[in-house]
Amino acid sequence: MPQPIIEINNLHAGVEGKQILKGLTLTINPGEVHAIMGPNGSGKSTLAAVLAGKDGYDVTEGSVLFHGKDLLDLDPEERAREGVFLAFQYPIEIPGVNSTYFLKAALNEIRKHKGQPELDAMEFLSFIKDKIKLLDLPESFLKRPVNEGFSGGEKKRNEIFQMAVLEPTLAILDETDSGLDIDALRVVANGVNKLKRPDHAQLVITHYQRLLNFIVPDFVHVLTDGHIAKSGGKELALELEAKGYDWITKGERQPA
Amino acid sequence: MSATQTKPVTKDAEPIIALFERLEKEGALRNPSWVFPLRQAGLAKFAELGFPTLKDEDWRFTNVAALTKLPFKPVLQLHHHGLDAGAVERFAFPNLGGSRLVFVDGHFALELSTLTPESGVKLTNLATALNSDFGLLEKHLGRYANGERNPFTALNTAFFHDGAFIHIAANASPSPIHLLFISTSRENGLAAHPRNLVIAERGAQAVIVESYVSLDGKATVTNTVTEAVIGENAHVEHIKFQDESAETFHLGSLHAEISRSANYLYHSIATGARLARTNLHTVFNGEGIECVLNGLYLVNGDRLADHFMVVDHAKPRCKSHEYFNGILDGKAKGVFAGRILVRPDAQKTDAKQTNKNLLLSDTATADTKPQLEIYADDVKCTHGATIGQLNDDSIFYLRTRGIGLDNARRMLIHAFAAEIMDRIKCEPARKHLDEIVWDRLEQHSAVAVSK
Numbered sequence: 127m128p129q130p131i132i133e134i135n136n137l138h139a140g141v142e143g144k145q146i147l148k149g150l151t152l153t154i155n156p157g158e159v160h161a162i163m164g165p166n167g168s169g170k171s172t173l174a175a176v177l178a179g180k181d182g183y184d185v186t187e188g189s190v191l192f193h194g195k196d197l198l199d200l201d202p203e204e205r206a207r208e209g210v211f212l213a214f215q216y217p218i219e220i221p222g223v224n225s226t227y228f229l230k231a232a233l234n235e236i237r238k239h240k241g242q243p244e245l246d247a248m249e250f251l252s253f254i255k256d257k258i259k260l261l262d263l264p265e266s267f268l269k270r271p272v273n274e275g276f277s278g279g280e281k282k283r284n285e286i287f288q289m290a291v292l293e294p295t296l297a298i299l300d301e302t303d304s305g306l307d308i309d310a311l312r313v314v315a316n317g318v319n320k321l322k323r324p325d326h327a328q329l330v331i332t333h334y335q336r337l338l339n340f341i342v343p344d345f346v347h348v349l350t351d352g353h354i355a356k357s358g359g360k361e362l363a364l365e366l367e368a369k370g371y372d373w374i375t376k377g378e379r380q381p382a
Numbered sequence: 383m384s385a386t387q388t389k390p391v392t393k394d395a396e397p398i399i400a401l402f403e404r405l406e407k408e409g410a411l412r413n414p415s416w417v418f419p420l421r422q423a424g425l426a427k428f429a430e431l432g433f434p435t436l437k438d439e440d441w442r443f444t445n446v447a448a449l450t451k452l453p454f455k456p457v458l459q460l461h462h463h464g465l466d467a468g469a470v471e472r473f474a475f476p477n478l479g480g481s482r483l484v485f486v487d488g489h490f491a492l493e494l495s496t497l498t499p500e501s502g503v504k505l506t507n508l509a510t511a512l513n514s515d516f517g518l519l520e521k522h523l524g525r526y527a528n529g530e531r532n533p534f535t536a537l538n539t540a541f542f543h544d545g546a547f548i549h550i551a552a553n554a555s556p557s558p559i560h561l562l563f564i565s566t567s568r569e570n571g572l573a574a575h576p577r578n579l580v581i582a583e584r585g586a587q588a589v590i591v592e593s594y595v596s597l598d599g600k601a602t603v604t605n606t607v608t609e610a611v612i613g614e615n616a617h618v619e620h621i622k623f624q625d626e627s628a629e630t631f632h633l634g635s636l637h638a639e640i641s642r643s644a645n646y647l648y649h650s651i652a653t654g655a656r657l658a659r660t661n662l663h664t665v666f667n668g669e670g671i672e673c674v675l676n677g678l679y680l681v682n683g684d685r686l687a688d689h690f691m692v693v694d695h696a697k698p699r700c701k702s703h704e705y706f707n708g709i710l711d712g713k714a715k716g717v718f719a720g721r722i723l724v725r726p727d728a729q730k731t732d733a734k735q736t737n738k739n740l741l742l743s744d745t746a747t748a749d750t751k752p753q754l755e756i757y758a759d760d761v762k763c764t765h766g767a768t769i770g771q772l773n774d775d776s777i778f779y780l781r782t783r784g785i786g787l788d789n790a791r792r793m794l795i796h797a798f799a800a801e802i803m804d805r806i807k808c809e810p811a812r813k814h815l816d817e818i819v820w821d822r823l824e825q826h827s828a829v830a831v832s833k
Binding site: 178179180181201202203205206207210211212214217218220221222223227228229231232233235236239271288292 | 773774775776778779780781782783784785786787789790793794796797798800801
């Protein structure tokens with residue numbers, strides 16, 4: 127059995143004194159795609175934020191090991207360099223910061239961390255050429271400021287494009303389907319699928335089953351009230367789509 | 383001194399009036415004689431207004447008390463400054479090309495200047511032109527810088543001795559012109575009053591750079607006035623770079639009179655001085671004018687940078703945009719006041735104004751006062767102002783991509799400055815100023831904050 131990519135154990139976390147994650151346990155192995163589904167307010171986005179290292183979230187109990195290392199001890203940039211990537215639900219517009227400059231700086235930080243030589247401007251451009259095509263992005267967007275004036279779909283494609291460039295071992299997709307029409311969803315999902323590797327893993331966070339028609343998970347977990355109430359295969363997503371979340375929320379209140 | 387006796391005289395103006403009278407007796411202000419009435423009018427205006435206080439609406443946020451205590455000793459002539467060409471070279475704009483006029487404490491220094499004759503351009507110092515170009519000067523000098531209630535402009539008119547005179551003939555497009563004003567800052571209380579007159583005739587194209595720097599750290603005053611006459615269909619890019627020492631008081635005003643279909647692009651890049659106040663006054667005297675006033679101020683310590691402007695839409699179908707960004711660190715203060723005046727005739731005016739302030743410390747402050755005064759009904763006018771710190775969400779986003787906290791902050795601060803710097807069209811000027819701005823930012827403690 128290879129070492130898991132991430133082992134989340136009994137994670138308790140909250141924001142501003144409010145407990146949101148209440149004992150979440152999840153292990154993801156190389157090559158696996160996991161989906162986390164759950165109703166609004168169940169803690170999905172908190173999980174993404176805590177894993178990426180966002181300020182303001184307090185972990186009160188539990189642990190997260192990433193390739194065997196204590197992830198929670200690292201700054202957000204150190205997590206990224208170790209191989210964590212968060213595709214934002216709402217990607218941030220950064221006026222005045224050129225997309226190429228930004229992404230080259232990011233890639234070189236990660237390469238430096240891995241002991242690889244940094245890429246110069248020419249090498250960088252040839253490195254990203256195919257990856258741009260993968261996401262069906264016009265090359266002109268590289269000359270624009272990061273996400274500025276991008277449509278919702280372009281922003282999401284840009285997130286996956288960054289994922290393609292930075293090659294994380296764990297990609298966390300936070301509600302990547304939100305705000306996308308079916309064509310945009312197909313492009314994004316197709317990109318994600320092409321980036322699947324036996325030594326990498328993906329954690330797809332979504333409210334709706336729709337995305338999972340395109341990114342087919344190996345495991346589906348239902349998050350309610352801050353912990354995983356039920357896990358299953360991809361068929362669980364269909365069951366949730368048909369029955370809603372209520373039957374799980376109610377069922378899990380009974381003592382085990 | 384009849385000019386000053388007919389109106390009430392403010393108390394703190396008395397030493398200045400006494401100084402004027404003494405200099406007049408010594409014969410320092412009488413040459414040439416046709417300028418003297420202009421000086422008298424300037425002095426009268428100053429006597430009426432006096433030094434501003436916080437009670438003056440136009441000076442509400444900028445306290446000049448420390449400045450008014452200085453003796454304001456005008457520098458009457460070029461003194462032995464000991465500067466050589468090599469010493470001046472560090473203030474040059476590399477690759478700008480064209481002529482460079484160097485002024486030391488407000489006086490033209492021929493031996494330090496580089497004059498490249500070009501057809502269609504008359505380029506000389508004002509003291510020379512006062513005697514040789516009587517016709518043009520009498521027509522323009524002091525005609526534009528007289529409408530305002532700015533005591534420092536009046537003071538300049540009373541005491542100026544030298545500065546630049548630039549005349550660009552119709553349809554001429556000379557190489558960029560650099561006016562370099564070096565303050566030796568050798569003695570407390572010295573005051574230089576440079577006076578510039580720029581005339582760009584119909585269809586002329588020009589780039590003019592005014593830069594103000596100092597050699598030493600004494601508390602001196604630079605009080606400069608530039609009048610610019612922009613002819614029909616002329617395209618002028620005008621850059622003012624103020625990088626004086628942290629002890630200097632810098633006061634500057636621009637008075638631009640713009641004619642039909644002209645395009646005037648003005649930049650104020652202010653990185654220096656203990657207290658710097660820049661007044662911009664543009665009057666649109668024809669239809670179809672496009673005017674951009676673009677500025678970046680960058681201050682730390684307990685320094686202050688103030689931009690005050692009036693954009694006067696007197697004619698229809700003109701476009702004006704003001705963009706001013708401030709980066710404030712330490713206990714520094716940024717002040718912005720922008721007034722857009724749309725007169726009744728100025729239909730189809732398109733006027734926009736933005737002032738953004740980035741505070742890098744908890745103790746830096748910004749006061750901003752955008753103001754629209756509209757008397758026409760078919761116009762498009764907007765204004766907005768922000769004061770804030772770096773956006774936490776943006777920093778987090780960059781960090782999740784592997785970029786460290788220091789670099790993330792740097793990127794965002796640089797981007798904020800670049801919004802302004804990128805509007806400088808003259809590439810050598812932009813590159814040079816970009817480097818200086820970046821250099822200054824790196825010196826600010828709050829740009830790089832190690833965790």
